[in-house]
Amino acid sequence: MNPNTEVPEQAMYALEITCPIGMENVLEKELHAEGLTQTRLGEAQVKLTTDLEGIYKACLWSRVGTRVMLPIAQFKMESADDLYNGVKVIDWSQHLLVSNTIAIDCHGTNHHIRNTQFGAVRTKDAIADYFVAQTGERPSVEKNQPDVRIAVRIKRDVVTVSIDLSGESMHRRSYRQQGAMAPLKENLAAGLLLRAGWGVDSDLKQLIDPMCGSGTFLVEAALMSLDIAPGLRRQYWGFKGWKQHDHRLWQQLNDFAKNRKKDPESLGIRFQGTDREQKAIAAARENIKRAGLTGIIDVSMSPFQEHEFIVEEAQPGLVITNPPYGERLGDEMALIALYRQLGEWVVKHAHGWPFMMLTSNDHLARQIPVRPEKSTRVINGGIECRAYQFPVTDANIKADAVAQSVMTPGAQMVANRLQKNLKKMKKWADKNKIQCFRVYDADMPEYAVAIDLYNDWAHVQEYQAPKSVDPEKAKQRLFEVVSAIPNALNIAESNVVVKHRQRQAGKGQYEKLDQSQHEMIVEEYGCDFIVNLKDYLDTGLFLDHRPVRKLIQQKADGVRFLNLFCYTASASVHAGQGGALTTLSVDMSNTYTDWARRNIELNEFSERDHAVVRADCFEWLKQSRDEFDLIFMDPPTFSNSKKMADVLDIQRDHGDLVRLAMARLATTGELIFSNNYRRFRLDEDLMSEFDVQDITRSTLDPDFERNNKIHQCYLIKHKSVP
Template sequence: MSTILQTTDSASQVYALEITCPLGLENVLEKELHGEGLTQTRLGEAQVKLTTDLEGMYKACLWSRVATRVMLPIANFKMESADDLYNGVKAIQWSDHMSATNTMAIDCHGTNHHIRNTQFGAVRAKDAIADYFVALSGERPNVEKEQPEVRIALRIKRDVVTVSIDLSGESMHRRGYRQQGGMAPLKENLAAGLLLRAGWGTDCGLTQLIDPMCGSGTFLVEAAMMSLDIAPGLRRSYWGFKGWKQHDHRMWQQLMDFAKNRKKDPATLGIRFQGTDREQKAIAAARENIKRAGVTGVIDVTMSSFQEHEFDINPDAPGLLITNPPYGERIGDEMALIALYRQLGEWVVNHVRGWQFMMLTSNDHLARQIPARPEKSTRVINGGIECRAYQFPLLAGSIKEDVVAQSVMTPGAQMFANRLQKNAKKLKKWVEKNKIQCYRLYDADMPEYSVAIDIYQDWAHVQEYQAPKSVDPEKAKQRLFDVMSAIPSALNISEAKVILKQRQRQTGKEQYEKFDQTKHEMIVEEYGCDFIVNLKDYLDTGLFLDHRPVRKLIQDKANGKRFLNLFCYTATASVHAGQGGAHSSLSVDMSNTYTEWARRNIELNEFSDRYHQVERADCIEWLKQSRDTFDLIFMDPPTFSNSKKMADVLDIQRDHGELVRLAMARLAKGGELIFSNNYRRFVLDEALEHEFEVKNITRETLDPDFDRNDKIHQCYIIKHKS
């Protein structure tokens, strides 16, 4: 039997609300409600239950900075079958809450043995409400998913169903000032809750707030709105209660007018809000959010790293430093970020002693890099990631003075930074002249620092070579830390844009296995060609940098040619051939991942798939069966492969003779085969030089970023003898 929880006897109706909030901020929400005079509360998990009248309900919606939704439960009942769900929903007096002409949406949360998916639960509830109104008036309400006049929430927990009116209509973190899409910043209500937890508020006595890695400015905007007493719901145009039958438009408008009059004059505020970020997009988003929130002139944001920026700090006034720095989810990310956290810790104890400091991170090891003892921490969920907001009082007893005395940059890191800057200076003119966006900056130049560092626009892609067993693991770890801490300062790039991978010999399916699931893709340009690269998800990025001159050679030779690209990888050479005017191209590889990537590269450059085709096949078997001929062939096979997709194991030193002969059988008279491989001890079969015209062009295919290592690849042009 359905239990009705709300009735409509009089204007003085009392409502039992459930106000949800981010997990961990229940106490903050309750205190906030008490501050608005809403004191009949009871704490729950990720919610506060509030008993209040209609005016109190409106105040909760308009003034709560921490709440996620304001829910009005109207019935609950036991459910032992899908029919019980239908009957329980239909038994509610829906005419007390809406009419048949209203639009509605139903959100279902939770499942049990009878309702196995939420969509089915929502459909059964929708049918019940529609049938209720058909029986009452012959009409039925329409469904509107985006902004319905009445939004209904269905919560299923074991065998109990709770039906509620969602008075907020959509998540209350949407204040209306932040542009949707693009970046994925902290949600506004989580930011506000953490600010309140840190002690910020309208009359907190703090006169300075700094966010040194402000992103799109959420902490700064929320703090400014608190200090100016701007109601967080003031800019919202859509509310779930506006189509609810018991909505009192006049009362709501009076509360809105009162809220507008409560706003303080910024000129009398006397509080400094400052933020920095080294990302141009972040600062642009922050400035737009500041403008849309109506706090222009109150907050100062600058595109700069906090280490280099000179903040306007009053040493005699109390303040709060609050930030949400990057926290990597992969081991390589953590290594890159340790230096950032140490620099942040060193900066705060040197510049804002006596302040409060709050930092949000998901990584306890990174949090320990701050040279202060946290007073307390709050567990919260940010973007689906479990995090903690650490509060550090920057007072004499809490600061670890012995840690502060240590230098962030070790002598080894400083030496490595000097080498990077030297290499960057050496390559600068060549990079700028040829508009090179992706190049190798460092490749184990110093044997003890055995890494390769490639630059992709403003990202650094670091590959650690597998250390010999004779190397002490602790020493190797320290050297890697030296590398990762040196890169951001030496190259002036964000720590979050340093990607670390360990490189070792790959066999079989390992060549194609994912490292990550981030789908971190970007578009880079090379000699008029655009390529999709992915710095995180695979061992390789989709672009072999050492073959840049080979691709340019193909582009120069391709005009009017029929081009064949064997072991094509992501078909970058085929794109260059198309850019060079190739009549057609065929790209062959046995990997599903790379052939799909190849098609996307070709499509990106707007070449017709009618003339520029990609085929998934074992290249050796394909060569044996094909009877087509080509004017220009590029073949860059792996050094070794034992993939299950191949008929045989491929060993390039042993098998290259057969491969070349098979490719030459497909080469038209007067055509050229460009044969390359990356086996450092490769020796060309002498018999090939007797059968064909062979020219070693390895030295000609090494650009300045690879000329320190003439074994990075071997490259030949092979022709039929006249």
Template sequence: MTHNSELTSSDSQTQNIALELTCPIGLENILEKELHDIGLTETRLGEAQVKLTTDLRGMYLACLWSRVATRIMMPLATFKVGSADELYQAVAAIDWSDHMHADNTIAIDCHGTNHAIRNTQFGAVRTKDAIADYFSKKTGRRPSVEKQNPDLRIALKIKRDQAVLSLDMTGESLHRRGYRQQGAMAPLKENLAAGLLMRAGWGKDTRFQQLVDPMCGSATFLVEAALMSLNIAPGLRRQYWGFKGWKQHDHRLWQQLNDFAKNERLQPQDLTVSFQGTDREQKAIAAARENIKRAGLSNVVTVSLSAFQQHEFEWQQQPTLVMVNPPYGERLGDEMALVSLYRQLGDWAIEHALEGEMMLLTSSENLARQIPIRPEKSSRVLNGGLECRAYRFPISDSHIKAGSREQVGLSAGAQMVLNRLQKNQKKLRKWVERENIACYRVYDADMPEYAVAIDIYNDWAHVQEYQAPKSVDETKAQQRLFEVVAAIPTALNIPETNVVVKQRLRQSGKQQYEKVDQQQHEMVVEEHGCDFIVNLKDYLDTGLFLDHRPVRKLIQEKANGVRFLNLFCYTASGSVHAGQGGAKSSLSVDMSNTYTEWARRNLELNEFSERDHQVVRADCFEWLRQADGEFDLIFMDPPTFSNSKKMAGVLDIQRDHVDLIDLAMARLHAKGELIFSNNYRRFELDAEISERYEVENITRQSLDPDFERNQKIHQCWILRHKA
């Protein structure tokens, strides 16, 4: 790019200005090279910044043309801050009349604290007071604070006992180019995208003939690359600059540089490179198309709603640069679910972009290793505060890992799993469509060596790995789990990012309810006219036991006009079905805070009043011993074992079920019914129960087609009082 122009000179242009240009960590050398290309060569590298000595014209050029910088700061003073008074005096000692007028508006951004300045708001207020008092003494007038677009934005940075006070010449972060909608999905900032493109070798005179982003999101890589190739200055679209209210701002010089930058632009018809992107998320493509339109690149950048594996890209122009920011995986299970995606990405790049390069950004070293290409180099960068590495993969014979081409596609084991999943899916399809089933089990250790359960929740797959026997090699078990995960997206037509993997160890007591993550991953699913909140990631169980679907339907059919009691209610799905079936009232009892709150939310979601449909947190044993109400229909699905601190004793369902059933039957109306279920595989109903009550075993009827292969998933009876 060329930035030399015949512009008038002034004293302000020749005066030296010391600047600090901040940038994303890891891109300091890229920013320095960019400045040198602009003609600004008096630079010094720092951490997440480049120090630059230049004149006014050089500062304007940096503002207008830097694609990598975050902010451009002009330090006014560096001083010690041992007290609030020291801060005040140091700020008041600056000759502010050189920089602003008394009636200007200002905003103070304070970053950092120490023993004297204990919070940033206090630091900002003391700085503001010092500036206001300076002008009050000098002119009798004082500047006012304006947080949005002030005339002058002032930054105070405190680190231990040192402080730096600067003018923010950009006014807001330079990554805000003006083409991206505020609030749109945007995990990758524009200046980080631009820096990574430069690191990969993209520029106005790049050797690459096309740029392809197979998971383009909101199209940040594509737009930034196109702006580079068209030589469009990234600062041209910005309306607000911090220096515009600065007293030494030269409006004429700034306008000349802007006019010159506009004349430097190439026309789209002069481009010799192309830009293509895909994403399988509709929201992402909608945001991408809007960003492309706002950037004026609708006839330059092409994006399509498609998975990259299925999309027909134009590959005539080679070599290709593939830029990709794939999902990283928040937890171990998420990472495992993405192994297949990364392998497919590498295979796809080898097949289509040989002799090109791929730049990949990820926070997971394990996932990066799945790419069947040896990286030439990698560098640390921060993406939204998350520590990542940018890997540069030359797609050449010398860098492709041995055997990779022969291994393109699924392994034999993964193909076997894929075939079984497709067979199961085909078998269940008519039933799923007829009954309008949104959540169901599609695989349950059908092949013993692949010991997982796979459940579908809308367009998500929930994979639970059963604990392998000690005789099974851990590495082999892990490999088999990878093969299962690799098969799911293709077999079930589910995005790789919608596969959730959990290792389901044998649980006891409170472990069965243990939280496995600290995030919120909720969604709403529908079943027989009822809506339920499920959480696929945060807990070992999702909030909806799929094997009890027929039991819940039975409750719904029997519920009209009844008083319903739900013991060990979990998330109260049975109570929701009772309400949907016309129950006069319901009472749901569980001792877990988490699940009673979840139960209330499920009832509220289905618009059942708290007055008629109550939730009680209590030990069911103790509650039954003290209860005196009567119910027409009772559902009880206790855990196999529980030793919660909230319980008076320890629950062992085989040992305690007689007492538990007796207590529940004491609350049952003479013509009522108790539905009793549990999932202990070796459970045997005590003969005493059959002697005292009418007992009907409905286990077979309580299993839908998706659980026919696993008839020990639970046992279920209906108990009635004898006449």
């Protein structure tokens, strides 16, 4: 080269690299490690001035960045026309060809641009009109993977227009399938690992995630240790359609990145994870395979409390995990024992190591018997969380750590009662092949909860405390109950479901509490039932009516059975199991009639002979002319649902209901009438009109002997003609 020839100066670009909130310093540090030092911190972003090679390096090597944005214009907007005009005057020919496909992402609104879709349309029109004026043609819109993606950010009266050089979020590394379990984004996981001290040149030689989920921490840590560029596997980049893209330079940097990869055999690092959920471990193994890390990361389906991790005491390591948070009160209660066990496990097995835990719940974080050194505020899945860093050293382990693992006197008292009750009930339940039963029902008034066992799950319902009870004291007592359950009943802490029970008005009893779709199948006297412990106030099976269902099964042979206010039609299933010719189940709830049909189908009864009807039972009885041999009616205490023609008050209306039901009952038939209103008094006129027998005592099994007012039950027949 002629020494007098000037080397052309490379173009410099002012970028905005976005990242998760709380990870700005980590992002800046990793950019500096790649030689990209002209940086300035912003909120959830780092501003970087660099050349084209720096752009590519940021895209290829940033583990923490979310998007690499190139602002190309900024202007004030005082009307919607200002947005159009400001975009149209940009020299778009520097950035794209008319043959390129484009997509517009608009963020933010103001008085003039009231929705982002309108802002995107005005931007697209301006770009299209620019090219029509230049060439007579317009670029096409492609929403998924356009050649060039354009971002418009509106903040008050200022508009910033940028080229999205990353094209899509850089947390997508291409090793995790879309739609798979993804509670923790890859770039947030990488940022937390870096914040915790993990890295390509770190002295840490062991990494354990005791609740690894789909394995994101483990995969990101292994990619980091192997010095594998996180952008290597991505096929789509926003800059590939950008007019200033240099394909040869990009390819050179890719080739260099491939050569930087370390030999796994020489790493000497152990990556281990466990999770008790089969679905999570299946997703983790698939992600590990897709990331090319099979044989490097070891994951097992096992509770961490029971797993034998291989720990090299002489080698420093890191424990990092993202446990369940418990967004509802009941979840929080159930997770207290889990967090305590996690803390105790860390103290015992990872002494001297750093420990990082991500959670949104400060109360749960305090269950860890180690004082945190620092915490970082982050947003995970739209939830505000904190990443706590615990140095597991003698100086930081709390003095009462051992005491913490011992239950409070109140919790121990509850545990003793539960163990005593379980010992008594288990013999009876096993003898009668009963899988679901009540093991505690406010036996001690200060611990006012009901605890039901559903196989290896505990369903806890807290009764509404009187206003005279201090809410904090009530909450503490509930904590004590929940902390006593796992050991006393030999149930995993994650299998404890807690709900707050209070009087349900109107349609409240039908409304969802959660969206977990947590269903399981239980058996009772030869019948199978779908129960859902989490999503509704009730589970789909009223345990106190177990003897009533058994009675119906015994009486059902050859009868025509009617089930009014059928709920999930468990009584109809028992009638079918007992040999009923037909069953008809009536309820006004879409949720429960659908559930009823699934219960009937589960037990392989035909829809033709075992029908379900959605209707207001009052109105249905008035219109029906059918006759039945056995009727079961268990109305709610009160209902003002919009689906009903009138308000139902069981004390006021039960006389009319019983008479309507008796009008449909065959001469020799039987009506079983039940309700759970504690102050219920049967209409005396009914006793003179019909043959009425109070059978309440005989419809209470041993698990409800303490609560003998949980329901009242009557057997009603027509009076025999003399």
